[in-house]
Every structure is written in structure tokens, then in C-alpha cells.
Amino acid sequence: MSWLFGMNQRPQDFSQFVPPPAAAGGGGQDGSGGDGNDKGKSGPMDAYRFDSAALERAAKAAKDLESSQYAKQALDLTRMQEETKQKELINTAKEMELRIEGAKAEGKRIEQEERRKTLQEQSKLDQQKSQYQDQLSRKRYEDQLAQQQRMNEDNLKKQEESISKQEAMRRSTIEHELEQRHKYDMKRVEAEMGAKARVDRDNQDLMLEQIRVRAAEDRETMLKSLVEKRETVLSSIKTAGAAIGTGVDAFLSEPAKIQAAVAGLVALTAGYYAAKGSLAIMFRFVEARLAKPSLVRETSRISPFDTLRHPVETIKKIQKKPEDVLEGVVLNPKVEERVRDIAIATKNTKYNKGMYRNILLHGPPGTGKTLFAKKLAMHSGMDYAIMTGGDIALLGKESVGAIHKVFDWAGTSRKGLVLFIDEAEGFLRKRHENISEELRMAISAFLYRTGTQTDKFMMVLASNTPEVLDFAVVDRVHEPVEFPLPTMGERERLVRLYFEKYILLPASAGKRRLKVADFDYSAACSNVAKITEGMSGREITNLALDWQMTTYASLEGVFTEAIMLRRAQAAVEHKKHKVSWRSAHEDKKSMFSAAVIAAVEESATTTPPNPQPTS
Numbered sequence: 285m286s287w288l289f290g291m292n293q294r295p296q297d298f299s300q301f302v303p304p305p306a307a308a309g310g311g312g313q314d315g316s317g318g319d320g321n322d323k324g325k326s327g328p329m330d331a332y333r334f335d336s337a338a339l340e341r342a343a344k345a346a347k348d349l350e351s352s353q354y355a356k357q358a359l360d361l362t363r364m365q366e367e368t369k370q371k372e373l374i375n376t377a378k379e380m381e382l383r384i385e386g387a388k389a390e391g392k393r394i395e396q397e398e399r400r401k402t403l404q405e406q407s408k409l410d411q412q413k414s415q416y417q418d419q420l421s422r423k424r425y426e427d428q429l430a431q432q433q434r435m436n437e438d439n440l441k442k443q444e445e446s447i448s449k450q451e452a453m454r455r456s457t458i459e460h461e462l463e464q465r466h467k468y469d470m471k472r473v474e475a476e477m478g479a480k481a482r483v484d485r486d487n488q489d490l491m492l493e494q495i496r497v498r499a500a501e502d503r504e505t506m507l508k509s510l511v512e513k514r515e516t517v518l519s520s521i522k523t524a525g526a527a528i529g530t531g532v533d534a535f536l537s538e539p540a541k542i543q544a545a546v547a548g549l550v551a552l553t554a555g556y557y558a559a560k561g562s563l564a565i566m567f568r569f570v571e572a573r574l575a576k577p578s579l580v581r582e583t584s585r586i587s588p589f590d591t592l593r594h595p596v597e598t599i600k601k602i603q604k605k606p607e608d609v610l611e612g613v614v615l616n617p618k619v620e621e622r623v624r625d626i627a628i629a630t631k632n633t634k635y636n637k638g639m640y641r642n643i644l645l646h647g648p649p650g651t652g653k654t655l656f657a658k659k660l661a662m663h664s665g666m667d668y669a670i671m672t673g674g675d676i677a678l679l680g681k682e683s684v685g686a687i688h689k690v691f692d693w694a695g696t697s698r699k700g701l702v703l704f705i706d707e708a709e710g711f712l713r714k715r716h717e718n719i720s721e722e723l724r725m726a727i728s729a730f731l732y733r734t735g736t737q738t739d740k741f742m743m744v745l746a747s748n749t750p751e752v753l754d755f756a757v758v759d760r761v762h763e764p765v766e767f768p769l770p771t772m773g774e775r776e777r778l779v780r781l782y783f784e785k786y787i788l789l790p791a792s793a794g795k796r797r798l799k800v801a802d803f804d805y806s807a808a809c810s811n812v813a814k815i816t817e818g819m820s821g822r823e824i825t826n827l828a829l830d831w832q833m834t835t836y837a838s839l840e841g842v843f844t845e846a847i848m849l850r851r852a853q854a855a856v857e858h859k860k861h862k863v864s865w866r867s868a869h870e871d872k873k874s875m876f877s878a879a880v881i882a883a884v885e886e887s888a889t890t891t892p893p894n895p896q897p898t899s
């Protein structure tokens with residue numbers, strides 16, 4: 285009965301319904317239950333035969349089942365099995381539905397994802413397109429500008445040419461006119477002179493008579509007036525003499541009056557000269573202490589006038605703490621080491637009240653010489669004053685006085701002064717060269733004032749061409765330091781320094797209309813440093829300023845990598861032009877000096893030596 289309870293789940297055994305083999309029963313009378321041999325003999329009616337035995341057995345089994353006491357349970361069990369199967373089927377169907385729903389949701393999600401990606405790609409493409417269009421329009425604008433500039437230049441050139449042509453024509457016309465007028469005047473004067481000479485010759489006798497009569501008349505009038513004048517003078521002398529004589533008689537008769545008068549006169553004279561001398565000394569003293577000499581272009585020294593005029597700035601200056609000597613100055617390590625030593629020595633000299641050493645900073649323009657001199661003064665707690673050699677050369681006769689004023693003023697510094705003379709070659713040139721007498725005297729005054737060491741000021745000379753300096757000037761220098769052009773490492777530091785100063789700091793302050801796009805700043809700075817070979821610190825500073833200006837001028841006010849590289853490239857091109865100009869100029873100069881040297885050598889070989897050379 286186990287199959288009824290569905291326990292073994294094996295196929296039901298219906299063997300009981302299978303007819304028994306022929307050997308076992310006698311069911312073979314009708315021929316259907318015959319032995320195996322009969323099988324082969326089945327006739328055409330076999331298909332229509334009905335085996336009722338199986339049906340009987342089934343009926344019997346149903347009857348047995350009905351009569352069985354467990355029939356009802358068996359049926360319930362079967363029904364329950366059916367219900368369970370149906371439920372299972374429903375669950376399976378639901379599961380399938382859920383899966384289908386899940387698959388649909390997944391499909392939708394994938395579809396949305398795809399759409400989002402497509403949109404992203406589309407917006408990226410749009411952005412790139414707009415950037416490209418922007419670049420194109422800018423390029424077009426720049427091209428237009430360049431074209432406009434070229435046209436302007438052409439027009440200007442044409443105008444200049446036509447003006448110069450007109451000018452030449454006008455000049456030639458004027459010259460011609462003048463020439464004509466001159467000829468005409470000459471002819472007129474000649475004619476007039478001839479006519480006059482003729483008339484004079486004709487009237488000579490008459491004129492002589494007239495002159496003679498006029499001279500006799502004049503002589504008579506003069507004699508009369510002289511006699512009158514002599515009489516008037518004599519009478520006034522007589523009157524004055526009588527008055528003075530009475531006064532002198534009275535004065536000489538009283539000796540006390542004479543003494544008082546003499547003493548008064550002496551005191552008056554002495555007072556006059558004393559006042560004059562002391563006023564001059566006082567004026568010089570005040571001038572030397574208070575007024576900044578006209579030759580000094582810039583100074584950190586505070587005068588009482590400055591304090592009154594700009595009190596806040598003066599207080600700020602006073603409160604400024606000494607800073608590191610190389611803060612913001614980028615130099616190659618060897619130069620850095622030397623200038624640091626100089627700075628330490630100067631600071632110690634100041635604190636020990638020792639004698640200052642003079643230094644000469646030489647090298648190409650814009651390499652930080654002035655910058656270092658200022659930092660040196662600040663670091664050592666001294667004041668600085670900047671003057672330029674070219675200014676002295678321009679003063680002519682007054683240069684000597686001006687130089688003395690500067691050194692008098694420098695000598696009154698309480699903190700000690702770094703006296704920085706930029707472009708020293710502008711006036712301290714070799715004295716045996718062809719220079720003016722005034723300049724020679726100015727150099728002598730300078731040499732006189734710097735001949736001995738002093739604890740009042742330190743002289744820092746700067747020159748791009750130290751070889752043209754007078755030997756006596758070079759002799760006064762204790763330490764020369766060369767400031768070369770920055771190499772790759774220094775250029776990279778300079779680019780970063782000024783990129784931060786002029787781009788990043790203003791952008792982060794947020795006060796100005798300047799934003800910075802997102803790009804690799806460090807890599808961009810390195811690239812700029814690579815292409816700016818041969819540029820000085822000043823040129824790199826100018827490049828950074830140019831970046832700032834270009835960004836302000838742009839529509840969005842955003843500093844991008846493209847601007848950075850484009851302007852750097854432009855600066856490089858500009859530098860190439862400058863170098864070509866300079867080399868052309870130097871070529872000319874060297875050709876000129878070669879010609880001069882050749883001429884001098886030639887004259888030296890042809891002229892006999894001077895037995896007594898003059899100094």
C-alpha cells in the first residue's frame with residue numbers, strides 16, 4: 285500500500301493487470317491466450333479483438349479499493365497530492381513571472397544607462413565643439429588683429445613715405461625760393477647802393493657844407509651846457525663841503541662818539557659774516573641730513589619730510605622685520621652660496637661697526653642684481669639707495685657737486701647705507717678713453733670719495749659690461765659676483781614663483797576677475813621652463829604678467845593651459861627678435877671698434893713716438 289501514500293515514488297506496479305502467460309491458465313480456448321507459437325499465426329481480425337481480462341481486473345481492483353477501510357484516506361491523499369502539485373505549479377508560475385519582471389526592469393535599467401552614456405558623450409562632444417569653435421573664433425580674431433596691425437603698419441609706412449616725400453619737395457621748394465629771394469635781394473641792394481653812391485657823389489659838396497654847419501652848431505651848444513653844469517656842481521660841492529665840514533668838526537671834537545662808531549662798524553661787519561657763514565653751514569647740514577639728493581632715484585631711508593607726508597607708510601617701513609636675503613631671489617646654487625656669505629659678512633660688519641666691503645655685481649640685464657642689493661640692505665638692517673650711472677653722465681658740469689651731495693648724504697646714515705649704482709659703466713668708464721672733461725672730473729670726485737674704507741655705507745656697483753670700467757674703480761671693489769642667465773632648474777623655479785604670484789594668488793584671493801582652469805600646473809610650468817631657454821628673470825616675470833593681462837582681456841577671465849603655452853611661445857619668438865637686433869647692433873659695434881683699432885695701430889706705426897708724453 286505504500287504507493288497509495290506516495291512514499292516510494294516509483295512507478296505503479298500494474299503487473300497484476302497483465303494477462304498471465306499461456307502456460308499458467310487455460311485462457312487459450314479462444315485463441316487469444318495461445319503460446320508464443322500462436323503469435324506468428326495471428327490473423328487479420330486480431331486488431332478488432334478486445335481483451336476484457338484487464339478491464340475485469342481493474343474493476344476488481346476498484347472494488348477492492350472501495351471495500352478497503354482506507355479508501356477515503358487514499359482518495360484524500362491523492363486529492364491533497366494534486367492540490368500540492370497545483371500550488372507548486374502556481375508558485376513556479378509566479379516565480380517565472382517575477383523573473384520576467386526582473387528581466388524587464390534590468391532591461392530598462394540598461395536602456396537608461398545607455399541613454400545616460402549617450403547623453404554624456406553628446407555633451408562632451410558639444411563641449412569640445414564649443415571649445416574648438418571658441419579657439420577658432422579667437423584665432424580668427426587674432427589673425428584679424430594681426431592683419432589689421434600689418435595694414436596699419438603698411439599705412440603708416442606709406443604715410444611716412446609720402447610725408448617724407450612731401451617734406452623733401454617742400455624743402456626743395458623753400459630752398460629754391462630762398463635762393464631766388466637772395467638773388468633778388470642782392471640785385472636790389474646792388475641797385476640801391478649804386479643809386480645812392482651816384483646821388484652821394486652828386487651832392488657831396490652840399491653835404492660837406494651841411495655837416496660843417498651842423499658841427500659848429502653842436503660845438504657851441506655843448507660848450508654852453510658844460511659851463512652851466514660846472515657852475516651847478518661847484519655850488520653843490522661848496523654847500524655839501526660846508527655841511528660835512530661842520531659835522532666832521534662836531535664828530536672829531538667828541539672821542540667817545542668816534543669809539544662807539546668804530547665799535548659799531550666792526551660789530552656789524554663781524555655779525556654779517558658770522559650770520560652768512562653759519563647760515564650756509566646750517567643749510568648744508570640740513571640738506572645733507574634731510575633732503576634726498578636728486579641723483580638718488582629710490583631709497584628706503586626715511587626723512588622727516590616723508591614722515592610728515594606719509595605717516596602710515598613710514599610706520600609700516602619702520603615695523604618691517606629683516607627678511608631672508610634670498611627670499612624671492614632665484615639664483616644658481618654657486619652664486620647663492622657666495623651672495624649668502626656676503627650677506628652674512630655684511631650683517632656682522634654692521635653689528636660690529638666694522639668697515640664695509642664694496643661689491644660688483646655683473647652679468648646680463650634682468651638677472652636680479654638690483655633685487656639682490658635691496659634684499660641685502662633689508663637683511664642687514666641697513667637702508668638702501670639706488671642711483672644710475674647714466675644720470676650722472678647727463679649732469680655735465682653739475683655732476684661733481686651732485687656726487688659730493690650723495691656721499692655727504694650717505695655719510696649721515698645712522699643705520700648704514702647700501703649705495704647701489706646701477707649701470708655703473710654709464711659713468712665710471714676708463715678715463716683714457718674719449719670722454720668729456722666733466723665726466724672725467726665726476727669720476728675723479730667719485731674716486732676721491734671712495735678711496736678709503738668707511739663704516740657709513742657699502743658701495744654695490746652693477747654692470748652689464750664690467751670690462752669698460754676704469755681700473756681705479758675696479759680696484760675699489762673687494763668682491764665681484766657674476767649673475768648669469770638662469771639655467772633649466774632656475775627657470776623652472778622662476779616660472780613657478782611668478783605663476784604663483786601673478787596667477788594663483790590673485791585667483792585664490794577671489795577679488796579680481798581671474799579664474800584658473802583645471803590642468804596640471806606643475807607639468808605646464810616645466811614645459812614653459814623648457815622652452816624659455818636664454819630668457820632672464822625679468823623676461824620670465826614679464827611673461828607671468830603677460831599671462832595675467834591676457835586672462836583679464838579674455839571673455840571668460842579663465843587662465844588656461846593653452847593661454848600659458850601660447851603666450852610663452854610668443855615671448856620666445858619676441859626674444860629671438862631681440863637677440864637678432866642685439867647681434868646686428870653688436871656686429872656694427874665690433875666692426876666700428878675693429879676700424880678704430882686699425883686706425884689707431886696705423887697712426888701708431890706712422891707717427892714717431894712723442895718724447896715727452898703728456899698725462
Ligand SMILES: Nc1ncnc2c1ncn2[C@@H]1O[C@H](COP(=O)(O)OP(=O)(O)OP(=O)(O)O)[C@@H](O)[C@H]1O
Pocket residue numbers: 612613614615648649650651652653654655656706707746747748767778820821822823825
Ligand atoms: N634671479 C631672480 N630671481 C627672482 N626674480 C628675478 C631674478 N632676476 C630678475 N628677476 C625679476 O626681474 C626683475 C628685474 O630684475 P633686476 O632689476 O634685479 O635685474 P638687474 O640684473 O638689476 O637688471 P639690469 O642690469 O637691467 O639693471 C626683478 O624685479 C624680478 O622681478
